């Protein structure tokens with residue numbers, strides 16, 4: 001399941017896992033998706049009655065609900081009805097929707113969405129590169145860059161709360177500063193930008209030779225991208241990385257983001273006094289060959 005780790009519009013928290021999984025289907029097929037293409041193709045759109053039943057299991061005073069997929073907006077009218085149901089039944093909840101944003105390129109859909117969504121709604125939308133060629137290669141969906149940007153533009157101009165998600169890989173790490181500049185120029189008032197490490201499952205594991213790169217190679221570009229965002233007044237957050245690769249001055253951006261049941265550590269970590277603050281590794285990411293850690297040691 002995609003990372004739904006928010007309980008308000010500005011800070012990470014994984015305690016409230018009220019997640020509604022709408023479908024495995026998606027109109028993209030990202031090369032580093034933690035699901036496989038086969039899983040997606042064998043998925044179905046969950047009926048509204050099932051989704052509402054799922055919502056009924058959530059406490060009515062819930063502070064946070066996440067809608068995820070696949071691509072939830074593929075449910076079209078049922079997606080809108082689900083959003084409206086959540087608005088009517090969970091008045092205290094912030095609604096977090098993980099979407100590739102492409103459906104919001106259609107203004108009619110956006111207008112319908114704006115009529116039914118709770119005021120406290122945050123849309124998490126991935127952007128893979130500053131150009132169509134690379135973004136579409138990563139999403140494996142021709143035209144997705146243009147549609148995503150149009151969706152983001154429409155949402156941004158309408159004043160919706162948007163969070164841009166950048167998943168870092170061998171394919172886009174050199175492009176990260178350019179992508180940060182695009183975001184700073186075009187979406188300066190977005191809620192925040194997540195820069196996220198890979199979860200090596202599904203497509204990501206199948207395509208590991210194409211997508212995995214060591215943290216040592218990756219980090220100078222993550223650092224530069226984070227600095228560009230910060231200098232432009234954009235709140236950046238660092239997800240799914242081990243704490244010891246993050247230099248001290250950027251550690252305020254660090255989030256312990258991996259679901260606790262999925263966290264693993266390297267054997268060297270047992271000596272590290274900052275282990276309680278560290279998000280560690282996804283189980284499947286830990287087995288990648290070139291992972292090095294630098295334990296914080298008391299001398």
Ligand code: SF4
Nearest residue numbers: 242244269272278295
């Ligand atoms: S040594 Fe291990 S526990 Fe310590 S910061 Fe690094 S990854 Fe985290």
